[in-house]
Structure formats: C-alpha cells, structure tokens
Amino acid sequence: MKEIKICIAGLGNVGSSVIQSLVDSKNFINLKSNFNINILGISAKNKNKKRIIDISKYEWFDSPLDFLNTDCDIVIELIGEEKGLSYDLVKNSLKNGKHVITANKAMLAKNGSELFKLADQNNKYLLYEAAVAGGIPIIKTLKNNITLNKVKKISGILNGTTNYILTMMEHDNLSFDKAISIAQSKGYTSPSESELDIGGLDSAHKLTILSSLCFGAEIEFKNNYITGISEIKYEDIKNAKNLGYKIKLISESLIVNNKIFSITSPKLISMNNPLASVDGVLNAINIETDQLESLFLEGEGAGGKATASSVISDINEIFTNINVNSLGFKINNLTKYTKFELSNLESPYYLRIMTQDITGVLSKITSYFKDSNISVEKILQLPETKDKPIPIIITTHKVKTETLLKSLEQIEKQSFVLDKIIVIPLDNGQE
Numbered sequence: 001m002k003e004i005k006i007c008i009a010g011l012g013n014v015g016s017s018v019i020q021s022l023v024d025s026k027n028f029i030n031l032k033s034n035f036n037i038n039i040l041g042i043s044a045k046n047k048n049k050k051r052i053i054d055i056s057k058y059e060w061f062d063s064p065l066d067f068l069n070t071d072c073d074i075v076i077e078l079i080g081e082e083k084g085l086s087y088d089l090v091k092n093s094l095k096n097g098k099h100v101i102t103a104n105k106a107m108l109a110k111n112g113s114e115l116f117k118l119a120d121q122n123n124k125y126l127l128y129e130a131a132v133a134g135g136i137p138i139i140k141t142l143k144n145n146i147t148l149n150k151v152k153k154i155s156g157i158l159n160g161t162t163n164y165i166l167t168m169m170e171h172d173n174l175s176f177d178k179a180i181s182i183a184q185s186k187g188y189t190s191p192s193e194s195e196l197d198i199g200g201l202d203s204a205h206k207l208t209i210l211s212s213l214c215f216g217a218e219i220e221f222k223n224n225y226i227t228g229i230s231e232i233k234y235e236d237i238k239n240a241k242n243l244g245y246k247i248k249l250i251s252e253s254l255i256v257n258n259k260i261f262s263i264t265s266p267k268l269i270s271m272n273n274p275l276a277s278v279d280g281v282l283n284a285i286n287i288e289t290d291q292l293e294s295l296f297l298e299g300e301g302a303g304g305k306a307t308a309s310s311v312i313s314d315i316n317e318i319f320t321n322i323n324v325n326s327l328g329f330k331i332n333n334l335t336k337y338t339k340f341e342l343s344n345l346e347s348p349y350y351l352r353i354m355t356q357d358i359t360g361v362l363s364k365i366t367s368y369f370k371d372s373n374i375s376v377e378k379i380l381q382l383p384e385t386k387d388k389p390i391p392i393i394i395t396t397h398k399v400k401t402e403t404l405l406k407s408l409e410q411i412e413k414q415s416f417v418l419d420k421i422i423v424i425p426l427d428n429g430q431e
C-alpha cells in the first residue's frame with residue numbers, strides 16, 4: 001500500500017465533508033486502490049468552530065503556509081479567497097513541489113493562467129473538479145473521457161442558488177426578494193456570496209474554466225459577458241411560461257468566426273431543451289461535439305458531500321497519473337482568442353416594455369421595429385391592474401443584437417415608456 005499524505009486548508013462545509021468522507025470510506029478506498037490516504041495536517045481561520053468532524057485527531061497548523069515544511073504530497077485548498085491566502089498557498093505549494101487540489105473557481109478564473117503554467121513548470125497537478133458544478137464530474141469528462149472530441153458548444157446551469165431562486169419564483173409564485181431570502185435561510189447562499197451568485201459572476205468563473213478545457217482557450221475572465229438575474233420579475237417567468245419557455249441563468253461558450261463567445265445571462269429556453277427541466281439547486285451541462293450530438297450531465301452543483309466527492313476524485317487522479325495536463329490541452333498550446341462582439345450576435349429576443357395605457361403605443365413601437373426591419377414573432381399586452389403601467393411583451397425573430405438595441409434606445413426615449421426595457425435572449429431550438 002502506498003501512503004498518500006495530504007494537508008487540508010479550509011474546514012468549512014466542503015473541507016469538513018472531505019475529512020468525513022475519507023474517514024467513512026477508508027475501507028472502501030482500500031478495496032478499490034493501492035493507497036492509504038493520510039491527513040498530515042489541517043488548517044482553518046477558526047480552530048474552535050463547531051464542525052461535523054472531530055479535528056483533534058489531526059495536526060493543526062495556524063497557517064496553512066506551514067504545510068510546505070511537511071513532506072505532504074498534496075495540498076488541498078478549500079479556503080475560497082479569490083486572491084489572498086488561497087492564491088499564496090496554491091502558488092507556493094506548486095513552487096515547493098506539492099500537487100494542489102482546489103475548489104476555488106474565482107481564483108482559477110482570475111489567476112489560473114499563471115497558476116496552471118506554474119504547475120506545468122514544476123511538473124505537478126493543479127486539479128479542480130470541485131470548482132465547477134460541485135459533484136458533477138464535468139472536468140474529468142472533458143479532460144480525460146471525451147478528450148479527442150472537438151467541442152462545438154458547451155452550455156449549462158452552473159449556479160445552484162440562482163436556479164433555486166428562479167424555480168421558487170416559478171413554482172411558488174414568489175417575488176425575487178422573497179425567493180432570495182428563502183435561498184439564504186436554507187444556506188444555499190449567504191448575504192456575502194449572494195452578489196457573486198445573483199450577479200452571474202460565480203457562473204462566469206466556472207464558464208471561464210470550462211471554455212479553456214473545451215477550446216484550449218487561455219484563461220481570460222475578461223472574455224465573459226455577464227448578466228445576473230436581479231432584473232427578472234415574477235411576471236417575466238409567468239410570461240415566459242405562457243409563451244412555452246422557461247427562464248434559466250444559462251452559461252454558454254462557443255467559438256464563432258475564430259473568436260470566443262462566452263456568455264452568462266438569463267435566457268428563455270424552450271421546454272424541450274433538457275436544461276428547462278433542471279430545477280431547484282441542481283446544475284446541468286450540455287456538451288455538443290463533432291462526435292456527440294448532445295452529452296448531458298445533471299447533478300448536485302453544491303453542498304459539502306457532493307463537492308467532497310469531486311475533491312476525492314482528484315486525489316485518485318493524481319495517484320493514478322491519468323493526464324498531467326491540468327487543462328487537458330498542453331499549456332504552451334493554449335490559444336489567446338479575441339472576444340466575439342455581442343453586438344454582432346444574431347438571436348431571437350424576449351422584451352418587456354412597461355408603458356402608459358394610451359392610444360397608439362403599440363403602433364409606435366412596431367413602427368420603430370419596421371424601420372429597423374425587426375420581425376416580431378409574438379406580441380402580448382397584459383394589463384394587470386387599472387392605473388398601473390402596462391407590460392407589453394414581445395418576442396422577436398432572429399435579429400442582430402446591435403440593430404435591436406439601437407431601436408430599443410429610440411423606443412425608450414418615448415414618454416409613454418415608463419421603465420428600462422427588459423431584453424432577454426431566447427432559444428427556441430430553431431432559429
């Protein structure tokens with residue numbers, strides 16, 4: 001039996017669950033592999049916090065940087081800071097010849113370019129299965145399983161909190177504010193994390209990593225277009241349903257005309273898109289390749305146990321020596337893609353225009369559309385209560401985004417338009 005010595009920094013939900021799973025699975029691991037996993041050291045901000053595990057059995061380090069003075073093989077970083085101690089620990093561990101496992105998507109999306117090069121120079125693994133979609137083995141699927149497929153497009157729901165909020169709004173007729181407070185009370189997101197979740201940044205961090213794995217793209221977070229879900233109202237969800245769609249926070253990445261197009265944004269998707277039936281805190285990812293029309297993975301995107309499952313799979317990967325290119329592609333062969341201009345995107349759109357209830361509003365709006373050659377697919381006027389602004393709901397056929405936005409800019413200037421026009425891309429599976 002080979003002994004694998006690990007040190008763990010960060011003992012929150014995920015860190016504690018990793019230790020718990022390793023303890024619970026000790027015999028099972030011995031049935032499946034030729035190694036024993038020995039926890040050489042642990043470290044966290046607060047030693048005395050109540051945890052699901054008994055930490056007195058393990059050697060405590062006040063600073064995880066002192067792990068570097070031990071002969072551990074793997075440093076597991078579960079602190080979760082975008083820079084700071086997380087970054088210092090990962091960087092110095094790699095420099096000191098340790099393999100690193102992390103669940104830290106923000107750190108990788110922002111500093112991955114440097115850190116993956118460092119791992120390569122030191123011939124060490126920097127693994128991160130837990131950083132994207134919790135327990136779903138999306139990283140290994142792309143890196144080790146469909147490695148010789150050329151990915152055409154990856155799209156998914158990469159944030160459980162926002163998916164939970166949208167699901168609650170739809171199923172329980174809740175307002176956005178009510179749904180987010182339930183998500184917080186259930187522990188899916190905390191007030192400090194909510195901005196990352198709701199604002200779409202957490203999904204974009206994950207998409208940055210996936211784009212690199214799929215297309216051999218240099219890790220460049222600035223290549224993302226990001227819109228969160230805070231402008232989505234219960235009415236939009238209801239309107240979408242009436243039109244045969246669901247609103248989901250979709251992250252997708254593809255190469256268009258040799259440029260990278262990576263976008264996280266609310267989107268209306270048709271009911272027959274498999275992502276439409278992914279509800280609650282679940283995550284899901286659809287991959288289209290030259291060899292597979294659709295590979296769909298769905299599962300728990302967060303939570304201690306699910307994320308610990310991914311961390312432990314990385315320990316296994318290191319010692320079974322599967323693929324030392326941490327990003328799948330050789331690090332020196334990554335491509336620095338230019339960002340595809342969103343204004344050039346052609347897509348159908350959903351629009352909500354809040355207007356006064358006066359004669360001629362509809363014909364004025366459609367006359368602007370006619371001038372710009374924008375073709376309306378459906379139009380609904382849905383007065384809720386008297387004396388309130390009237391929502392006019394429009395879906396368009398495929399239109400160049402720049403053309404649509406220019407026309408909406410004109411419409412927004414009209415005195416009968418009472419609020420910012422809500423513009424959401426739409427995927428009807430046809431156009």
Ligand code: HSE
Nearest residue numbers: 158159160161301302
């Ligand atoms: N906050 C994330 C989510 C989980 O809600 O999906 C960790 O990435």
